[in-house]
Amino acid sequence: MMKSLHITLITETYAPEINGVANTLSRLCDGLRTRGHRVEVIRPRQSEDELRAAGDDLMLCRGWPIPGYPGLQWGQSSMHKLLRRWRRNRPDVLYIATEGPLGLSALRAARRLRIAIVSGFHTNFQQYTRQYGLGFITRLLISYLRWFHNRSSATLVPSVSQKTELARRGFERLELLARGVDCQLFHPSRRSNDLRETWGMRPHDTVVLHVGRLAPEKNLGLLKTSFDSLTATYPDKRLKLVIVGDGPSRMELEQQLPEAVFCGAQRGEALAVHYASGDVFLFPSLTETFGNVVLEALASGLGVVAYDEAAAAQHIRHGHNGAVAMPGDEEGFIDAARWMLEDDETLRRVRLNARQHASRQGWAGVIDAFEDYLRTASEMQSGLALEV
Structure with missing residues (x-):
């Protein structure tokens, strides 16, 4: 021994x-x-x-x-x-x-x-x-x-x-x-329709989620650009942008995104419930050494859109368990988000594959x-x- x-x-x-x-x-x-x-x-x-x-x-x-x-x-x-x-x-x-x-x-x-x-x-x-x-x-x-x-x-x-x-x-x-990632904590079963109702969303509506520190280095301007493109591309879908986290850029983001829901910092089970109550996860950061939130989102069964680096490069197979764009390619990032919502079956399949992959990453x-x-x-x- x-x-x-x-x-x-x-x-x-x-x-x-x-x-x-x-x-x-x-x-x-x-x-x-x-x-x-x-x-x-x-x-x-x-x-x-x-x-x-x-x-x-x-x-x-x-x-x-x-x-x-x-x-x-x-x-x-x-x-x-x-x-x-x-x-x-x-x-x-x-x-x-x-x-x-x-x-x-x-x-x-x-x-x-x-x-x-x-x-x-x-x-x-x-x-x-x-x-x-x-x-x-x-x-x-x-x-x-x-x-x-x-x-x-x-x-x-x-x-x-x-x-x-x-x-x-x-x-x-x-x-x-x-x-x-803790796959018992971050789990699709924690989805809460009660929480979604507080966001003004019905069970089959689409919540576009972001979790992370709200700071200049996180490239958060792309959240607005991406979400605006999604609402323009899919006018018949009921979409809501929900942002979990806090930081120096929060006030500016609240002004840029008056229709978004800002939930502040969450931790533990409350954080896991917020993840699982989303559908698509947008992660536009280009400065991560890893990006733990990517694995947490995958474990929660979300369709993750990210740049092809750090955690996303290691854990997302484009078109299988998520969607990635070349680092810095904003139009590619937006295209990946649009693809994720193209049809319900695509999103359902990606989300199942995301959870399956993350469940092996203990x-x-x-x-x-x-x-x-x-x-x-x-x-x-x-x-x-x-x-x-």
Whole structure:
């Protein structure tokens, strides 16, 4: 029987914050603990932590707000605290999930103490800079991210397209770590006609759904263009655009889409009910490292329309269990959405195939692979220490 590991996770975001990174890390940590590993989490203090004390498996640090991302924080640089903590109780391996000041201080402390490091590339910050008017720092940011990740024994990326892009930019030792989906939570059986009625929709009407953070980098202008085209193409269908999520672009979207229903951020079973109560899922983002919502929508039995990259490239076979367009081809994206609604039988078949595919994408295999990457890094570092 393999020995259990002492694993330290460093991240600027963690559940119950609502985003794909927090959700993924929570799943990975729970899975490792179920397998008998000790998992220590180091992260910024959240509002929910007001009465929570740190301990052997949790270190909370001060955080600073990230501009444009209320509720999320950069963690404070904590190198000396980490050195003291890890000299007293040394982990076998670190997993650094974010590259901010907290992640950087963990990287420096671990290298000084010769602790094994695995990093994860979870967010395309280098693409976000253009959306926020900071394109002039893109090259500098890419250089920093490459320097950061190339100092770990492996960098885990969620999609083949992401791995290819980073390799082209000089990132080394890239490994694929896919994502899973909870197919018991996200299930077509959660469909609620009562919820649909609050949206003004009857059982056989068509709800066009979007779930995600409402922010400039998500290319949400295409939601209006696509939905307008659908209503013009199919004037006899009763269509409603329903948007689940929150963020800095919400007010602007509400002005652009006065007929749409805005449901705000949802989580857990309420989120699953919102998914299952839709019919078609539009996902126009071009900045995802993966896009967990694509798998959640597939598991909920929706007809997904997305660009052919990240999660969609891995999980959608065009015309079989969804529809994809070439990245950046807006007319192709709109055509894919129109095809999805061309006839009822097409949509029914796509939705059945979507659920069938997603039902094979559980978390168990992902956590197995994650455990193997961490163990390999720990054993390599131990071997180097013995040689020294």
